[in-house]
Amino acid sequence: xxxxxxxxxxxxxxxxxxxxxxxxxxxxxxxxxxxxxxxxxxxxxxxxxxxxxxxxxxxxxxxxxxxxxxxxxxxxxxxxxxxxxxxxxxxxxxxxxxxxxxxxxxxxxxxxxxxxxxxxxxxxxxxxxxxxxxxxxxxxxxxxxxxxxxxxxxxxxxxxxxxxxxxxxxxxxxxxxxxxxxxxxxxxxxxxxxxxxxxxxxxxxxxxxxxxxxxxxxxxxxxxxxxxxxxxxxxxxxxxxxxxxxxxxxxxxxxxxxxx
Ligand SMILES: Nc1ncnc2c1ncn2[C@@H]1O[C@H](COP(=O)(O)OP(=O)(O)OP(=O)(O)O)[C@@H](O)[C@H]1O
Numbered sequence: 001x002x003x004x005x006x007x008x009x010x011x012x013x014x015x016x017x018x019x020x021x022x023x024x025x026x027x028x029x030x031x032x033x034x035x036x037x038x039x040x041x042x043x044x045x046x047x048x049x050x051x052x053x054x055x056x057x058x059x060x061x062x063x064x065x066x067x068x069x070x071x072x073x074x075x076x077x078x079x080x081x082x083x084x085x086x087x088x089x090x091x092x093x094x095x096x097x098x099x100x101x102x103x104x105x106x107x108x109x110x111x112x113x114x115x116x117x118x119x120x121x122x123x124x125x126x127x128x129x130x131x132x133x134x135x136x137x138x139x140x141x142x143x144x145x146x147x148x149x150x151x152x153x154x155x156x157x158x159x160x161x162x163x164x165x166x167x168x169x170x171x172x173x174x175x176x177x178x179x180x181x182x183x184x185x186x187x188x189x190x191x192x193x194x195x196x197x198x199x200x201x202x203x204x205x206x207x208x209x210x211x212x213x214x215x216x217x218x219x220x221x222x223x224x225x226x227x228x229x230x231x232x233x234x235x236x237x238x239x240x241x242x243x244x245x246x247x248x249x250x251x252x253x254x255x256x257x258x259x260x
Pocket of ligand 1: 022023024025026027045046047048049050051052053054
């Protein structure tokens with residue numbers, strides 16, 4: 001099994017039988033999943049499969065019409081968006097950006113930047129940062145309030161492959177250091193295979209879930225991701241030569257795929 005470093009069985013979020021309709025479109029259909037303390041859970045799925053909608057349900061921005069989203073008492077969530085538009089004419093340094101909208105103690109700003117691997121760019125203008133540096137500052141901002149759960153919606157959009165890999169390595173380090181659980185959406189299958197404890201494969205409904213290797217070998221996942229799956233699986237096997245037994249669940253019934 002991938003090591004659930006810092007993970008325990010303390011449940012942070014339970015999504016149970018959630019269905020969401022957006023503008024007449026059934027975005028989520030009877031979706032259940034959970035996140036435990038300290039684990040990294042990644043949601044994969046094709047475009048329009050409801051990944052962002054599921055994140056928004058967990059955050060509380062979308063209310064399910066059916067089903068429930070239960071959260072641990074006083075759960076603190078830090079959200080890292082895909083990107084953020086910032087007026088390039090604003091003379092705003094990365095450190096100052098973390099002190100918006102209200103002033104923060106400089107130690108808290110410095111700690112968050114360090115945890116996000118961005119301590120050396122505190123005094124640099126936001127408009128001059130590279131894509132990877134910019135995402136680290138967004139990560140630092142999400143860490144300011146010491147969240148129990150970090151939620152990231154395709155945070156490496158626009159980064160090249162090494163930049164994405166570096167960013168996800170940083171996420172694993174944040175998890176190790178802070179013990180925060182991570183729920184993220186990613187299109188980068190190789191990253192999903194190496195950096196997640198559990199993967200949820202979504203296509204309106206949950207096609208398949210479990211450890212990365214179990215999901216990668218599931219027919220539902222292969223049907224959705226085609227040949228890309230094989231490369232990801234090969235890489236995963238190469239890097240993680242071990243077996244999976246417990247705790248994984250894959251629905252091998254194809255019948256529900258046809259209904260969506
Ligand atoms: N306000 C809306 N009205 C109608 N349909 C919507 C609305 N918002 C989202 N949808 C639809 O709901 C579905 C799920 O959207 P969602 O953004 O959750 O998918 P996603 O898996 O995150 O997609 P992507 O990978 O492209 O970001 C999509 O088909 C989308 O077009």
